[in-house]
Amino acid sequence: MTRQARTVFALTAPAYLWLAVTVLLPLATMLYFSFLTASPLGGKEVQFTLKHYTDFFTKQIYWYNAWRSVELGLYVTALCLIIGYPAALGLAKYIKGRWREAIFLLIILPFWSNALVRTFSWTMVLREPFNILFSYPAIVVGLVHAYLPYAILTCYISLQAIDDSLIEAGRSLGATPAQAFRRITLPLSMPGIMAAIFLIFVPVIGSFMEPRILGGKDAIMLGPIIEGQFITAFNWPLGAALSFTMLGMVLLILLAASPFLKHQMARS
Amino acid sequence: MSRFVLSRRSALALMGGAATFGLTGRIAHAAGEIKVLNWQGYGTDEKWALEMFEKKTGIKVVHDYFNSEQEMLTKLRTSPGTYDVVLMNNIYVMEAAHEGLIQPLDTSKFSNFGDLAPSLRDSDRFVMGGKHFAIAWVWGLTSFAYNTQKISAKPDTMGALWDPAHAGKVGWRDDALESIQIAALATGQDMNAPADLEKVKDKLKALKSQIKTFWSSEDEWNKYMAAGDYDIAVYWSGSAARSKKAMKLPVEFVVPKEGAIGWFDGLTIADKAPNAEGAAAFINFMVDPEFYVKWDNDIGAPASANAKANAQLPADALNRTVLGDPEVVKRVQWMAPVSDEQKQKNQELWDEVKTSFAL
Numbered sequence: 001m002t003r004q005a006r007t008v009f010a011l012t013a014p015a016y017l018w019l020a021v022t023v024l025l026p027l028a029t030m031l032y033f034s035f036l037t038a039s040p041l042g043g044k045e046v047q048f049t050l051k052h053y054t055d056f057f058t059k060q061i062y063w064y065n066a067w068r069s070v071e072l073g074l075y076v077t078a079l080c081l082i083i084g085y086p087a088a089l090g091l092a093k094y095i096k097g098r099w100r101e102a103i104f105l106l107i108i109l110p111f112w113s114n115a116l117v118r119t120f121s122w123t124m125v126l127r128e129p130f131n132i133l134f135s136y137p138a139i140v141v142g143l144v145h146a147y148l149p150y151a152i153l154t155c156y157i158s159l160q161a162i163d164d165s166l167i168e169a170g171r172s173l174g175a176t177p178a179q180a181f182r183r184i185t186l187p188l189s190m191p192g193i194m195a196a197i198f199l200i201f202v203p204v205i206g207s208f209m210e211p212r213i214l215g216g217k218d219a220i221m222l223g224p225i226i227e228g229q230f231i232t233a234f235n236w237p238l239g240a241a242l243s244f245t246m247l248g249m250v251l252l253i254l255l256a257a258s259p260f261l262k263h264q265m266a267r268s
Numbered sequence: 269m270s271r272f273v274l275s276r277r278s279a280l281a282l283m284g285g286a287a288t289f290g291l292t293g294r295i296a297h298a299a300g301e302i303k304v305l306n307w308q309g310y311g312t313d314e315k316w317a318l319e320m321f322e323k324k325t326g327i328k329v330v331h332d333y334f335n336s337e338q339e340m341l342t343k344l345r346t347s348p349g350t351y352d353v354v355l356m357n358n359i360y361v362m363e364a365a366h367e368g369l370i371q372p373l374d375t376s377k378f379s380n381f382g383d384l385a386p387s388l389r390d391s392d393r394f395v396m397g398g399k400h401f402a403i404a405w406v407w408g409l410t411s412f413a414y415n416t417q418k419i420s421a422k423p424d425t426m427g428a429l430w431d432p433a434h435a436g437k438v439g440w441r442d443d444a445l446e447s448i449q450i451a452a453l454a455t456g457q458d459m460n461a462p463a464d465l466e467k468v469k470d471k472l473k474a475l476k477s478q479i480k481t482f483w484s485s486e487d488e489w490n491k492y493m494a495a496g497d498y499d500i501a502v503y504w505s506g507s508a509a510r511s512k513k514a515m516k517l518p519v520e521f522v523v524p525k526e527g528a529i530g531w532f533d534g535l536t537i538a539d540k541a542p543n544a545e546g547a548a549a550f551i552n553f554m555v556d557p558e559f560y561v562k563w564d565n566d567i568g569a570p571a572s573a574n575a576k577a578n579a580q581l582p583a584d585a586l587n588r589t590v591l592g593d594p595e596v597v598k599r600v601q602w603m604a605p606v607s608d609e610q611k612q613k614n615q616e617l618w619d620e621v622k623t624s625f626a627l
Contacts, residue, residue, distance in 0.1 A: 038608065061619045068626070097579075127495065134481040134497075212442075216481035217625040225619055232444065233615035234338055234608070 022105035033203065034240035052241030060241060062225070066249065069222040073205040076143045080200050081193065083144070085153030088192070090186075091152070107149050115146060119213050134216025142210045147203070151196040158192030159185070194261060202250055206243075222246055296535060297389025299330045302352040302546040303341060311356065311406070311563055312554065321553050327546045344369040349540040351395045352547035356402060358393040358455060358532050359605045365401040368535040372399035377548040380555045383576045388532050389598075396607040404536030404573035406506075407537075409591065409600060410446060411528035413508045413521045414500040415493060425453040426526045428500060435477050439492055443480035444618035446529065447472055453526045453601070460604040465591050465617065474620040489513050509566030521586055523596045530600035532573065586622070 003129075024151040033039060034053070036046045056062045085183050092098060112120060126133040132141070164183060208223035222242060229239030298559055308331075318329045332351070334340040337360055344354065344364065354565045356364060364370045375381045381389070383402070387392075388404035395401070407590045412429060414422075419434075429450075440447070449459040449469040462468050480497045485487045486507045492498050495515060503511075508521035535551045537544055553559055557577035564581055571587040572578050581588040590596055606614070 012608045061616065061623050067624060101380075210480075212484075217476070217479055217622075219482070220619070220622040228444075228615060228619065231336075233611050235612050235615070237613070259510070 002261045011197065030236075030240040031244060033237050033242055036043075039234070039236040049237075052246065055238065056242060056245045062222070062245075065220055065225055065268065066222045066246065068220070070138065070249070072143070072207075072211075072221060074175070074203045075140055076147060076204045077197055077201045079140065080148050080151040081196060084148050084196065085155050085189075085193070088152045088155035088159055088247040092162075093164075093261075094158050095227045106153055107152050111149060118142075118146065119210055122214060128176045128244045131213065134218075136215065136218075138214040138219040139211050139218065142214045143207060146210065149201045150199045154195040154199065155189060155192040158195075162188045198254075205250070206246065277565075283392060283587060296571070300326055300546075301330060302543045302550055303350060304329055304331050304353045304355075305334060306331065306342060306353075307335075311569060312353070312355065312550075314563060314567065317553075317559055317563070320559070321550060324550050324553070325546070327543075327549065329550065335456040341369070344538060348538075349542060351538040352543050353550055354536045354538050355405070356534055356536050358391065358402070358534060359603065361394055361402045361534055361536065362396060363605075364536065368403055368426075368539055371539050371541070371544070372401055373403065373537060373548070375400055378552045378555070380552055380574055382475070384555065384573045385505040385575055388573045391532075394534055402536045403555060404537045405551075405555060406534050406572055407530065407532035407568040407591075408570035409505040409521075409523060409528040409530055410502070411450075411505075411521070411523055412500060413503040413519045414496070415436050415517045416520050418496075420501040421524055423500070424449065424519065424525055425573045428522075428524070429502070430454070430474060430490045431479060432470075432477075434500050436480055437497075437499035438475070438478040438480060439483055439489065439503075440475065440479050440486055441502050442622075444614040445611070446502070447618055447621070448614055449529050449603070452528070453524075456526065459527075459529060459601050469617055471616075473624045474622075476625050484521060486510065490517060493517055493519060505586060505591060506568065506570035509564070512586075513568050521590065523599060525599070527599040527601050530602045532602070533570075605615035 035048055035050065035051050037051070038046050040046045056066070092102060093105060100249075119142055122132055122138070122145070126138050126141065132138050167180050167184055170184050171177070174264075175183065204227075206223050208221070208227045211219040211221055212224055212227075224240045226239050229235045229242065285552040304312050311317075313331050322328055330580075332343070334343060335529065337357060340354065340356070341360065341364065344351065345367070348369075356370075361370070365372075374377075384404050388407060389400075390406070394404065401445070411426070414428070415589045423431075428434070435532065447468045448462070448468055452459040455462075455467050455471050456582050457463055457468070481492065482546070483492055483501070486504075487509065489498075489503060490511050493501065494515070503521065505521055508519060511517045536553060537551070541547050548620060557572075557574060557575045557579070557580050560569065560572045560574060560577040561580045563616075564572075564587055565583060569587070573593040578588055578592050581592075583589070
């Protein structure tokens with residue numbers, strides 16, 4: 001082993017070891033559980049089965065609610081970007097100095113409070129004056145609020161890295177402000193937008209706490225169903241199988257989107 | 269070198285001494301101590317009661333809690349010899365007895381045993397081979413409560429939850445088993461084995477226009493009722509007494525003519541309990557009127573299995589007026605054990621119903 005390899009090994013080994021023990025091991029256990037007829041904790045006889053995976057495709061409640069989760073993920077991600085991108089653009093290009101720091105603080109502030117507290121405080125605002133508590137829009141509002149900072153921060157980082165002279169050059173060559181944005185700023189900020197999409201879409205489709213507290217009768221999605229399998233039905237194998245199916249779906253969506261992503265990245 | 273050996277030896281001696289000291293200290297402590305396994309905030313851990321008990325017997329009570337009945341069973345399986353008194357819903361007592369997790373009881377050690385309601389005390393859920401494995405402690409009902417300021421005529425039927433007059437004002441608990449049992453009662457079926465599950469499912473789907481939102485804890489129920497989200501809501505009898513007394517909510521619990529879901533809990537002594545004598549004394553104290561009356565008066569409790577204790581409650585107490593009425597008790601259907609397979613079917617049915625709400 002060369003000295004450099006040893007250094008790399010010494011630097012990365014603790015992190016990989018930590019990840020292996022805390023992330024991969026429990027995940028591997030859950031993957032194993034998802035192929036069993038019952039959770040092996042109660043001292044019961046268990047057998048190998050694929051039933052929990054076939055259930056997902058044959059029973060309407062599972063695939064329909066999986067679609068509901070994906071739909072929610074699309075709404076929340078789109079809204080976060082629609083609200084967050086202009087905010088990031090303003091912060092990166094038009095606001096300077098003290099004001100920028102103050103506004104950053106306001107954006108990060110929600111992160112400092114517990115997610116449950118945040119959601120419960122929304123129940124008060126959404127009841128009066130908006131009167132949309134216990135409905136689908138309430139879930140979207142709660143989740144957009146929770147994930148908006150991700151969109152603003154990731155877009156900001158890629159926007160502030162854009163050299164202003166590139167835009168000036170474009171303008172001096174006759175581009176309108178709209179053209180300059182579309183042909184220069186937007187493509188160059190693509191990595192930030194993509195990071196925001198990954199960071200928001202994936203946790204939102206697995207969310208269960210916000211739907212349950214804010215959604216009332218519209219709360220049913222795959223997230224709450226998985227929670228129910230773990231907490232009330234004690235069917236860990238089915239809960240695990242549904243989780244891994246969801247994971248598989250996310251990977252498929254990303255795989256399907258990857259040619260487009262590569263294209264965008266290459267352009268920037 | 270010799271100095272090193274010496275110091276190592278003395279260090280070992282020191283450690284051994286500490287270990288011995290720790291061990292004897294613990295044994296001396298355990299003689300006057302019992303360990304209780306229960307839900308948090310469920311009677312056995314009332315501070316005043318533990319002080320009262322310690323003054324009487326000199327026994328100190330320490331607690332450990334569980335968040336689900338499965339967790340309780342797992343704790344008993346994995347840590348034998350740790351717990352003395354264990355609270356158990358009647359459904360789980362026979363399972364625990366078969367597994368040898370709890371011990372048969374010498375009923376002569378419980379001076380209050382003769383005052384317990386025989387229907388609960390000698391239930392086949394508690395007795396195996398002529399031996400009692402649990403002492404009946406408290407019982408309660410699940411049906412619904414209504415806001416007396418919003419609804420003037422007292423509803424007497426489960427159908428009130430489906431009454432269009434309360435559309436969008438009904439509270440429901442997000443629980444598969446409870447939902448199915450209520451719908452079974454409402455459609456006139458045996459709630460433990462509904463013959464026509466399709467009827468149950470359709471009845472539940474008809475709640476779409478009725479339900480405002482789901483509640484998952486007593487605290488949430490109180491909040492939603494106080495905020496005016498609910499006019500009428502599925503609820504538990506002991507909690508209703510607390511909401512009325514402690515939260516001053518204008519609510520009344522109803523046992524409708526179709527019946528209500530009944531449950532009862534027993535106190536058991538774990539197999540290999542370190543202090544079985546102390547455990548028996550504590551259980552006897554828990555079913556004694558002295559503890560129970562104060563518990564229900566000050567905090568609000570489920571009904572006691574001890575008839576004498578219920579009779580000492582104030583004349584307006586729910587546990588005396590409603591649950592103490594033999595006509596009411598006749599209408600109760602007691603919850604039976606549910607197999608894992610049935611649990612899964614229930615969950616699927618309930619998930620299907622909830623999906624139809626969101627469509």
